[in-house]
Amino acid sequence: xxxxxxxxxxxxxxxxxxxxxxxxxxxxxxxxxxxxxxxxxxxxxxxxxxxxxxxxxxxxxxxxxxxxxxxxxxxxxxxxxxxxxxxxx
Numbered sequence: 001x002x003x004x005x006x007x008x009x010x011x012x013x014x015x016x017x018x019x020x021x022x023x024x025x026x027x028x029x030x031x032x033x034x035x036x037x038x039x040x041x042x043x044x045x046x047x048x049x050x051x052x053x054x055x056x057x058x059x060x061x062x063x064x065x066x067x068x069x070x071x072x073x074x075x076x077x078x079x080x081x082x083x084x085x086x087x088x089x
Contacts, residue, residue, distance in 0.1 A: 017070035024062040
């Protein structure tokens with residue numbers, strides 16, 4: 001019972017990170033997209049209102065933070081132990 005609960009908690013953490021990445025990406029690229037623009041802003045970012053650019057940057061930071069958190073979590077719980085077993089340490 002305990003091992004199944006731990007496994008479920010492990011997947012809950014991974015799913016939580018993935019949902020956060022998808023949600024914040026959706027906000028940046030769909031909800032906070034300027035009218036008539038798609039894709040990267042490039043030089044158009046200088047003509048947008050400061051509030052819009054600041055909101056997009058905050059959500060973009062959320063994406064990067066969640067991506068880094070997921071990468072670190074997977075490295076510690078999945079990749080590291082598998083490499084350790086593979087190398088025979």
